[in-house]
Amino acid sequence: MNTTLFFYLVHPLVALFASVGYAIVCNAPRKEIPYCGLTAFLCWLVYQLVLRHDGSSFLATLLATFTATGFARFLSYHRMLPTIVYHIPGILPLVPGAAVYRCITSAMESRVLETTANILTALKLAGAIGIGSVIILVLPQAWFSFFPRLKRNNS
Numbered sequence: 001m002n003t004t005l006f007f008y009l010v011h012p013l014v015a016l017f018a019s020v021g022y023a024i025v026c027n028a029p030r031k032e033i034p035y036c037g038l039t040a041f042l043c044w045l046v047y048q049l050v051l052r053h054d055g056s057s058f059l060a061t062l063l064a065t066f067t068a069t070g071f072a073r074f075l076s077y078h079r080m081l082p083t084i085v086y087h088i089p090g091i092l093p094l095v096p097g098a099a100v101y102r103c104i105t106s107a108m109e110s111r112v113l114e115t116t117a118n119i120l121t122a123l124k125l126a127g128a129i130g131i132g133s134v135i136i137l138v139l140p141q142a143w144f145s146f147f148p149r150l151k152r153n154n155s
Helices: 003-025 030-053 057-079 084-094 097-108 112-137
Strands: none
Touching (some): 003 084, 057 084, 057 112, 084 112, 097 112
16 A cells, blocks of 8 residues: 555544544534544645654654644634644544554653653643644634635424
8 A cells, every 4th residue: 555645644534533532422513523533634644744844752742733733713703612632633643542552551660761751742742732723723713714704494
């Protein structure tokens, strides 16, 4: 299989399905579940694009968080629901679970230097998610109203 197709289509699709599963478990409104998945898809696509061209996981996480949070704000305005409905499932693929796992594993095996490095990596990635979310969330809502608000059918 072509690696470009794998990283730019298969990975984001897996992120989409994982986010949809998370949105279902967290009882997101049924009509909003596809949008939650789309947010995660775009987020992971940006992450893969930046990671493959730049190589920095911090920058990739930061820009992917910008994308997910911005798209969540856009959907929030147009779908007339809180941003968090789209934001949390959208950034779910960015959570540094592998770094935390490596940190715990190295701590259990008494490898102090490796544990410290893994803690710093996990904190750096979590900080990128936090910084990216806050920067976009403090922007005025009017910046996300590019198009006229769509009527949402409540039936």
